[in-house]
Amino acid sequence: MPVDRPTSGGPAEREIERTGRRYAVLVRTVVLLLAASLTVFVAPFERSAPVVAVLAVWSAFYWPRATRVLAADTAVIAAVCLGARWIDPAVLAHDSTSWVVVAVSITVVCHQWLCAPVPGAVLTVVLVAAYLTGTAIADPARWPDLLPLCLWILAEAALSRGLRVLVVRAGRAVDLASAGAASTRRATEIAAARRADEREHLAAMHDTVAATMLAIGTGMVTGREPWLADRAARDLRVLSGRLDVPDGRLDLTELVGELARQSRVSVDFDSPGPVPVPAVPAIALCRSAGEALENVARHAGVTTARISLSHTDDVVRLEVADTGRGFDPAAVHPHRRGLSESIVDRMARAGGSAAVVAAPGRGTRVQLEWRAHG
Template sequence: MAVPGIREGVVRESGPSDHALARTVLRFAIALRCGGVTAAIIAASVSDGTGISRVWQVLVLGGLALWAVFFTVVAVRHGLRFPLVAGDTAVVALALLAQPRFIPVSAVVDESTWAIMLASTAIYVAQLSLRPAAGLPLALTVIVAYMVGVPVSTSQVRVLFVQAGVVSAMMELLRRGGRRADAIVADRDRERQRVMVEAARRADERHQRLQMHDSVLAVLSMVASGAMQADSPGLRRGAQQALDVVEEFAAPPASDGGVLVDLVGGLRKLVTEMSSRLDIEVAHHEAARIYVPESVALAVIGAAGEALRNIERHAGVARAVVRAERQGDLVTVEITDRGLGFDPDRLPDDRHGIKRSIVERMKVVGGSAAVWSRSGEGTRVTLRWPGD
């Protein structure tokens, strides 16, 4: 459905409130035109027909019915542009000029004529759709046509003037109020965006520190503990990854800009990188990919990588399972093994992998992490975003 734009006095959409108002006006204007013509046909069909031409009634009402159909089709396709609204005024004005041929004088005296209702609908359509500078002259055209066409004087003309003025003023107040509301919302959104950018910058810094822990410090720990020989391929591979991290963070971090990435694809890539050391199964419970913001994907994949490295170093098994699922807005990733397990409450003070590289990493992006483990029964690391 088209919504009005600006064409020679038509309301310009400058914000969300204008857009919403224009859509409402479009539906209401169509209802007014079709409903007004339908009511006129019903009123004319039940009148006594004294002193009027039924042929003229059929011609006028038939023409109005065709116009109502045309008005609806064009309004839906192109919106309430000035030519269409002006055409509506012209059609109704021509019908009003012919009143003596199809409106009984007795109905005019009793002020119960359907012509006044037809005039009111044309005035409403013009005032709802156009700015006062364009809408009020069209309303005046309808009123003058009604005054010229009516066979006797009537006080209903004053009502038409009041309708035009009140509706025009009301619509102008609505538009101005909507623009003020749009400005307030825009200011709030800019402030929220500024806060989000600042939070993303701080999160990026913390992410860098966590990545340094996962790579550089891990390699240094292996060297210091003698866990790997100096010429070990695994040590060389770890050292190269650590150098890649250092080079990556030598440049200023870039924001993801709201980009969505496939979390399952990222987890599979992580598994491919570690497949030579662990037999890892990646499972997820839905056919579609799980899309999350890039910063969230980095945090989840980083935390999962740390959990898998812990399995490799401490679990005493060579197999792990990574499961990912999405239920509504909640994304859950579980990393489980059936290894040696441990008591989370008795971790040495120098073991920061779980706290910093898993729990804290998830908190940075608004998520959460939980670690369950028991000696001899394995370990389960659950990552959730958004957090509980």
């Protein structure tokens, strides 16, 4: 007997199918045994007891393998209908109080959850025909009176099938909605990752080639400085993606010290000693400080700056300060990327933060902070 076992569908649809089958088997078994047990009160014990015993044994066999023995289960219930005359004609009462009617009804209803529509319809017709035949054998004159009851049994089977279809469709709709939400979420994450890559690339452009070319173009350097070739080579490595982020921790004091030595302004670096920091935030802190030093060289109108590094157990603070002309942060054009992307956004992507404290004529302080989590 073909069984409706969906090989596709989402998790909600599959779970509904599994739950429906499980409850169909449970209800069919419990109701059948309870209904059959009632026959011992209305029929001679020596004839009713064997029927109850056989159905109990069959139910124990049926329970763990229901979907594989639907045809045999139908045959068992059909045999009960056909042999009802020898149990007791009273069990074929011409209304819905007969336990045989209950057995047929619950079986055809539950079969709709255990097999495909066509096999379910065939099994239903077989059981209804067996019930009518058993009634005709027991009471040839009155079996036509049971036709309306048989039509109701067919309607019960159709309603059960319709309920299953509706419930499964609801589960399918949930799966489609979940899949759509997951697709949207993936698209959003991909777009966010692309924007982050673009921002990082623009920040790298601003920190490297743009800064070097601006220094040359504005006459800040003559092109003969000994550090210029090394900086140009570093810029090319950054843009080609060959500056890989190492694993483990880096000494932020060493990184910032090297940055101070390569700076175009004189740097007074104050550090408490080695400050080990995970590689990603360490590089973000160092590059943000480097951009702050570039801003001092370009805009502050001074040739010196001060870097202060401090840390506690879980917080690292790095400040780049100058006593130059300063500026009004609120007046910075949004298209200027030095502060927004090279410093603020970079620190945010590394799990840190950046703040710029400045005022015209009062210098500038760029405050960088990274806090360890967990």
